[in-house]
Amino acid sequence: MNPYSDQNATGVAKESPGSVSTYVGARWRDFKAGIGTGDLGSLPVFIGLLLISVIFQILNPYFLSAENLSNLALESAASGTIAIGVVLVLLIGQIDLSVGSISGVAATIVAVGFVFHGWPLWLSVLAAVLAGAVIGFIYGLIYTRFGVPTFVITLAGLMGILGLQLWILGKNGTINIPFESWLVVFAQRAFLPEVATYLLVVLTVALFVTSKLLTARRRAAAGLPAASRAGILTRGALLLLILGVFSWHLSASRGIGLMFLVFVIFIVIVNYALKRTRWGRAVYAIGGNVEAARRAGIPVARTIISVLALGGAFAAIGGIFAMGRLASAGVSSGGLDTNLMAIAAGVIGGTSLFGGRGSAWSALLGVVVIQSIANGLTLVSLDSSIRFMITGAVLLVAVIIDSATRRSRALHGRA
Amino acid sequence: MEPKIDDGLAPQPILSLKGISKAFGAVQALKDVDLVVYPGEVVAIVGDNGAGKSTLVKVLAGVHPHDSGIITFKNAPVKISGPTASRNLGIATVYQDLALCDNLDVVSNLFLGSEIGNFNLDEVQMEQRTLDLFQQLSAKIPSVRSAVAGLSGGQRQTVAIARALIGEPALVVLDEPTAALGVAQTAEALNLIERLRERGLGVILISHNMADVQTVADRVVVLRLGGNNGNFRVSDVSHEDIVAAITGGVDNAVTRRNASRKGEGITT
Numbered sequence: 001m002n003p004y005s006d007q008n009a010t011g012v013a014k015e016s017p018g019s020v021s022t023y024v025g026a027r028w029r030d031f032k033a034g035i036g037t038g039d040l041g042s043l044p045v046f047i048g049l050l051l052i053s054v055i056f057q058i059l060n061p062y063f064l065s066a067e068n069l070s071n072l073a074l075e076s077a078a079s080g081t082i083a084i085g086v087v088l089v090l091l092i093g094q095i096d097l098s099v100g101s102i103s104g105v106a107a108t109i110v111a112v113g114f115v116f117h118g119w120p121l122w123l124s125v126l127a128a129v130l131a132g133a134v135i136g137f138i139y140g141l142i143y144t145r146f147g148v149p150t151f152v153i154t155l156a157g158l159m160g161i162l163g164l165q166l167w168i169l170g171k172n173g174t175i176n177i178p179f180e181s182w183l184v185v186f187a188q189r190a191f192l193p194e195v196a197t198y199l200l201v202v203l204t205v206a207l208f209v210t211s212k213l214l215t216a217r218r219r220a221a222a223g224l225p226a227a228s229r230a231g232i233l234t235r236g237a238l239l240l241l242i243l244g245v246f247s248w249h250l251s252a253s254r255g256i257g258l259m260f261l262v263f264v265i266f267i268v269i270v271n272y273a274l275k276r277t278r279w280g281r282a283v284y285a286i287g288g289n290v291e292a293a294r295r296a297g298i299p300v301a302r303t304i305i306s307v308l309a310l311g312g313a314f315a316a317i318g319g320i321f322a323m324g325r326l327a328s329a330g331v332s333s334g335g336l337d338t339n340l341m342a343i344a345a346g347v348i349g350g351t352s353l354f355g356g357r358g359s360a361w362s363a364l365l366g367v368v369v370i371q372s373i374a375n376g377l378t379l380v381s382l383d384s385s386i387r388f389m390i391t392g393a394v395l396l397v398a399v400i401i402d403s404a405t406r407r408s409r410a411l412h413g414r415a
Numbered sequence: 416m417e418p419k420i421d422d423g424l425a426p427q428p429i430l431s432l433k434g435i436s437k438a439f440g441a442v443q444a445l446k447d448v449d450l451v452v453y454p455g456e457v458v459a460i461v462g463d464n465g466a467g468k469s470t471l472v473k474v475l476a477g478v479h480p481h482d483s484g485i486i487t488f489k490n491a492p493v494k495i496s497g498p499t500a501s502r503n504l505g506i507a508t509v510y511q512d513l514a515l516c517d518n519l520d521v522v523s524n525l526f527l528g529s530e531i532g533n534f535n536l537d538e539v540q541m542e543q544r545t546l547d548l549f550q551q552l553s554a555k556i557p558s559v560r561s562a563v564a565g566l567s568g569g570q571r572q573t574v575a576i577a578r579a580l581i582g583e584p585a586l587v588v589l590d591e592p593t594a595a596l597g598v599a600q601t602a603e604a605l606n607l608i609e610r611l612r613e614r615g616l617g618v619i620l621i622s623h624n625m626a627d628v629q630t631v632a633d634r635v636v637v638l639r640l641g642g643n644n645g646n647f648r649v650s651d652v653s654h655e656d657i658v659a660a661i662t663g664g665v666d667n668a669v670t671r672r673n674a675s676r677k678g679e680g681i682t683t
Contacts, residue, residue: 215539222539224546278530281519285527288516295514296528297499356518409564 042350044401045365048394052369056376063376066253072368072375073250073260074187078103078322080263080367082342083349084270085136085314087363088307090346091274093287093355094150096139096311099342101161102132103319104334108168110183110320111175111329121181129316135161136312140305150308158339166331174330177323187324190258194251201243209236259321264364266314271360283307287356318342344391345370348398354406369394427490428453429585429617430475430506435484437470444470445481446641452586452617457608459620459632459649463661466638468621472590475619476508477501489585507579511591513571515578517564521545521556524563525578548577552610554603569600576607586617593627605631625654639663 056063082099089096106128113124139153169175177184192200212232219226250256274280282303285293294300322338323329347353348369349362370391377387430452437445445467452458462468473479477495486493488504495501501508515524522538522545531537545559554573556566563574572592579587589608593601608631611618622628628635629649637645637660645660658669 218539219542222543224539224542276534276536278533278536281523281527281530281536284519284523285516288518289514291512292514292516293527295498295510297502298528356516 042359042362042365044398045348045350045362045369049365049369049372052372052376056372056379059376060379063379066250068375068379070191070250070253070255070257072371074257074325075375076364076367076371077187077257077259077263078318078325079338079341079345079370080318080363081266081321082315082318082338083345083363083367084266084360085311085318086343086346087349087351087358087360088270088274088283088314089150089311090351090353091283091287091355091358092304092307093290094143094304094308095154095343095353096136096150096308096315097154097339097343098135098157098161099311099315099318100334100339101158101165102135102312102315102334103322103338103342104329105135105161105165105168106132106316106319107323107329107333108165108175110323111177112168112172114181115175115177121183125183125320128320129313132312132314132316132319133309134312136309136315137305139312140301140308143308144301144304165333169331172330174328176328179327183320183324184327187259187321188327191255192258192261194255197247197251197256198244201240201247204243205236205240208239209233212236259324263321266317267360267364274360279303279306284356289356315342341367341370341391344395344398347402348395350398350402352402352406353399354402426453428487429489431487433485433487435471435474435481435486437474437479437481443641445474447484447643448638448641449643450636452619454585454617455612455615456634457612457618457620457632459622459628459635460638461622461625461628461635461657461661462638462644465640466661467641468638469590470641471638472508472588472619472621475501475506475586475588502582502584505583505585506588507582507584507586508588509575509579509590509592511594513575515563515571515575518562520562521559521566521574524574525581527578529581544581545577548580549573551614552577552580552607554607567600568596569603572596572600572604573607576604576611580611584616586619587611588619588621590621591623592620593622593624601627625657628657629654637661 053064062068082103086096086099109128109131110121110124113119113127114121119127135157139150139157142148142153143150179185209232212227212235213229216226216229216232247256274283282293282298282300285296285298286300286303290300319334319338323333345366346358346363347366349358349364349366351358351362351366373390373394374387377390428451430450432448432450435445435448435450436443448467448471450458450460450471460468460471470479474481475495477498477500480494480496486495488506493504495504495506516527519527522542525545525548526541531540542559549556549559552573554577556570556573563571566574576587576589576592592608593604596604605627608618608620612633620628620632632649635645635647635649635652635657636643637647637657639661640663644663645657647657647660655670655673662669
């Protein structure tokens with residue numbers, strides 16, 4: 001007997017296997033329900049991004065040009081990678097204020113190891129990433145052992161690690177990395193060839209559609225409500241269109257930077273780990289209700305430590321990306337702006353400060369918003385004072401939306 | 416499984432406690448408590464504040480191991496040293512605060528900590544088992560894929576009880592399941608408890624609400640000041656008798672109040 005047929009009588013929304021129009025109708029209903037109950041997800045970010053694009057395009061037609069967008073993508077990769085770690089830490093309801101310092105110390109470890117000690121570059125990079133992970137691991141130990149809020153632990157870390165960075169640098173103010181080293185080539189001049197880009201787009205869409213179709217078939221076979229074929233194909237076509245047009249547009253210039261691609265691949269991996277593994281479920285559960293997670297037998301301490309270690313590792317990787325982009329590391333590596341931008345990116349992208357809600361993709365969305373504002377303001381020749389003020393305002397709006405949706409959820413009995 | 420097998424043999428209890436004591440420092444929270452629960456039986460544990468109900472729940476759930484006494488579970492003496500030990504024995508505890516993750520959907524909450532699959536969660540199987548379980552319980556839930564945050568108090572209680580059943584327990588301990596519910600939702604929760612009895616599970620129901628106890632329980636065990644103070648079949652005990660056992664006498668605030676109200680009724 002089909003267990004679902006009876007459930008349907010009790011009011012489970014069933015998506016009938018129908019045409020494109022029923023699919024669009026269903027999404028529209030979701031959207032209206034979302035507005036009513038304050039569960040908007042990443043919709044405000046998309047609207048914000050659209051607004052930013054339109055405004056800057058009107059102010060300076062160079063903004064949406066292939067060259068500028070290609071550049072923008074590369075600019076985003078470093079802070080974005082740091083923001084992945086920030087998102088992970090935010091999901092368990094904690095915060096890491098020291099990501100900027102960790103990124104700075106990672107950059108100096110690579111520079112000093114590679115340039116002064118003659119380590120192979122890969123070894124220096126590995127050492128730096130490990131250092132980031134170890135710092136996060138120590139935060140995790142202190143938090144789970146002594147219960148000190150991560151806010152304070154990482155604030156102490158911010159200062160301590162900055163000191164470590166200066167100590168490693170010694171008397172050197174700035175260390176230049178040779179332009180021919182693969183790290184700098186990767187960060188500045190490596191772009192995906194046009195053919196490879198299109199191949200990648202087709203492959204991505206094919207993978208997306210097949211996996212969705214397979215899931216739908218399994219669900220249908222098990223008697224569960226499944227997404228309709230038409231709906232999946234519509235989404236696939238839409239994805240193909242967006243990615244295709246984007247790639248085609250960028251191909252007029254240098255194309256998609258390799259570093260940006262690696263950043264997106266990181267997001268895809270982290271997203272899978274969060275949504276499809278037992279570890280990811282534990283992360284969301286801890287962010288939602290630590291006590292419930294503990295009583296359900298989830299290894300809470302171990303999960304928290306792993307998340308903070310990953311946060312440190314991503315901060316280190318982001319710092320190394322930023323160093324490659326500048327081809328140098330020094331006193332100012334991972335300074336003020338890196339820290340704030342990465343944390344702001346996670347929140348602006350739609351990950352809740354209160355834990356348990358958000359996705360790895362918010363790192364991408366948030367960093368693109370922030371970098372677009374910075375880039376657009378540079379194009380209209382406003383200096384960094386205005387940039388900080390506007391980014392601050394955007395962050396404030398994002399946090400207000402976060403808090404307001406939370407309150408609205410409470411009002412609708414959804415918190 | 417049938418709740419009671421009529422083969423002439425006396426049914427074996429699922430759980431039997433003999434002389435359980437538990438002290439917190441100088442405070443004797445439980446002293447020499449006895450309790451027996453049979454399969455397919457709902458045993459209500461009632462008592463005033465501080466009577467030791469919560470401590471008893473915590474002993475069974477493994478939160479506080481007991482000091483002395485013998486716990487026999489399915490005819491074997493056992494030691495409940497921690498929450499995991501309790502769960503592995505087949506005791507499922509539903510706490511008053513439900514301990515649900517509001518940000519996760521119903522399926523995720525049911526399988527929290529015991530997901531199917533590790534590096535590739537089997538959502539289809541988990542969702543199917545969830546639907547099966549709700550159907551067996553005749554429980555109504557809008558959608559098993561909606562976040563728990565969007566459910567009503569009664570539905571959340573349903574989810575919490577259903578979650579207890581995922582591990583196929585033999586004994587379910589419910590701590591004040593109806594305390595936060597409205598009239599209709601309470602009725603639903605009581606139906607659910609009867610459904611558990613039909614499945615042949617032993618049910619321990621901690622409650623303050625005499626009406627609920629008399630509706631759904633087979634037996635009432637009264638605790639007073641940490642010790643046993645009565646063990647009644649619900650069918651042959653009156654509300655007043657239970658109150659007397661809880662408060663420790665026939666002359667107390669409750670009976671005096673009732674008497675004075677009756678008196679008023681006569682004079683007017």
